[in-house]
Amino acid sequence: MKVYLDNAATTPLDPEVFEAMRPLMTEKFGNPSSIHSHGREVRSLIEVSRKTVSELLNTSPSEIFFMSGGTEADNTALLCSVESLGIDHIITSKLEHPAVLRTAESMEKKGVELDYVQTDGSGNILLDHLESLLKKGKNSLVSLMHANNEIGNLVDLTEIGGLCREYGAKFHSDTVQTIGHLPHDLQSLPIDFIVGSAHKFNGPKGIGFLYIHHETKIHQFVQGGSQERNMRGGTENVYGIVGLAKALEISYSGMADHRKHMEGLKKRMITKLQREIPDVWFNGESADFDKSLYKVLSVSLPETAGNEMLLFNLDINGISASGGSACASGSNIGSHVLTELDTDPNRPVIRFSFGKDNTEEEVDYVVDKLSEIISVGV
Ligand code: PLP
Numbered sequence: 282m283k284v285y286l287d288n289a290a291t292t293p294l295d296p297e298v299f300e301a302m303r304p305l306m307t308e309k310f311g312n313p314s315s316i317h318s319h320g321r322e323v324r325s326l327i328e329v330s331r332k333t334v335s336e337l338l339n340t341s342p343s344e345i346f347f348m349s350g351g352t353e354a355d356n357t358a359l360l361c362s363v364e365s366l367g368i369d370h371i372i373t374s375k376l377e378h379p380a381v382l383r384t385a386e387s388m389e390k391k392g393v394e395l396d397y398v399q400t401d402g403s404g405n406i407l408l409d410h411l412e413s414l415l416k417k418g419k420n421s422l423v424s425l426m427h428a429n430n431e432i433g434n435l436v437d438l439t440e441i442g443g444l445c446r447e448y449g450a451k452f453h454s455d456t457v458q459t460i461g462h463l464p465h466d467l468q469s470l471p472i473d474f475i476v477g478s479a480h481k482f483n484g485p486k487g488i489g490f491l492y493i494h495h496e497t498k499i500h501q502f503v504q505g506g507s508q509e510r511n512m513r514g515g516t517e518n519v520y521g522i523v524g525l526a527k528a529l530e531i532s533y534s535g536m537a538d539h540r541k542h543m544e545g546l547k548k549r550m551i552t553k554l555q556r557e558i559p560d561v562w563f564n565g566e567s568a569d570f571d572k573s574l575y576k577v578l579s580v581s582l583p584e585t586a587g588n589e590m591l592l593f594n595l596d597i598n599g600i601s602a603s604g605g606s607a608c609a610s611g612s613n614i615g616s617h618v619l620t621e622l623d624t625d626p627n628r629p630v631i632r633f634s635f636g637k638d639n640t641e642e643e644v645d646y647v648v649d650k651l652s653e654i655i656s657v658g659v
Contacts, residue, residue, distance in 0.1 A: 488521030
């Protein structure tokens with residue numbers, strides 16, 4: 282049996298999405314910047330896709346910019362805010378994705394003040410501390426992810442965005458893990474930038490988007506032609522854009538059902554793990570259905586379970602998941618997220634992340650194999 286439980290890393294391409302992309306890889310090959318009919322035909326598909334995305338997110342097409350993925354969109358939001366808006370203070374957390382952390386660190390080297398908002402032992406953002414950082418009264422940009430990719434912890438975008446507005450700060454959220462999985466109403470969210478990546482919601486890899494609020498004006502990060510209304514140079518990834526829009530449409534139409542299904546799988550896994558593996562824990566808020574994204578479960582196993590060998594043994598049993606542990610002292614290869622939590626750095630961690638096509642049988646198989654591997658000792 283082969284089981285894929287690593288859907289926070291990437292998801293399989295939906296066959297319907299592939300069919301929507303196919304004509305752009307074959308007969309519709311024009312360059313969307315060309316003014317002849319071959320170009321115009323492809324240009325119009327890009328604009329239809331932009332309209333689809335903006336309608337699903339309840340915003341205007343002029344606020345959606347396609348780019349190569351979540352990483353580029355995060356980089357653009359941070360770097361270009363500093364350069365275009367005179368941001369002199371970035372507030373983020375130590376639990377962010379490297380696309381944000383590395384960019385914020387590079388801005389610090391250029392003289393921007395960098396503060397990390399404190400988190401509690403379960404990885405929740407401490408809002409009082411965020412407010413005290415905002416009170417420094419600088420020209421701040423707050424960057425806090427919507428759902429953490431390792432432990433699933435969610436933040437309340439409305440609450441944080443409200444606080445940012447109160448202090449005149451810009452607000453960026455890396456929403457890569459939640460786009461296509463939770464609804465976003467951009468008309469009512471107090472936010473300047475959000476980010477999407479198609480391969481996290483059964484779309485193609487190498488394509489994503491940045492939403493920029495219409496009152497927030499930044500210049501382009503990738504310099505070049507005037508594509509994407511001067512916000513991103515380079516010939517558009519046209520089949521990616523069409524695929525992204527189709528994948529988002531499918532995600533929205535099935536969102537409630539997919540959510541219910543994946544919550545059921547997560548519940549089943551938690552219950553079965555607790556029954557079969559004594560001393561199992563769940564990291565962060567990942568076992569709390571209100572405080573974490575339903576597709577992520579971060580499992581902390583007894584120290585005796587070994588570490589690298591555990592993932593290897595799952596792999597030879599056909600199970601794909603992500604591994605990790607907190608950085609133990611003297612080691613620099615652990616997870617920067619788990620290190621921030623109240624957790625034992627010596628315990629091995631496996632992140633299981635569910636997709637809409639996973640089944641209960643797969644969950645049962647995985648827990649059975651895992652407890653077998655642990656009881657034999659690795
Ligand atoms: N941000 C988060 C939270 C992610 O999980 C990822 C992907 O792993 C990214 C950003 C990067 O997205 P992309 O792979 O589209 O560059």
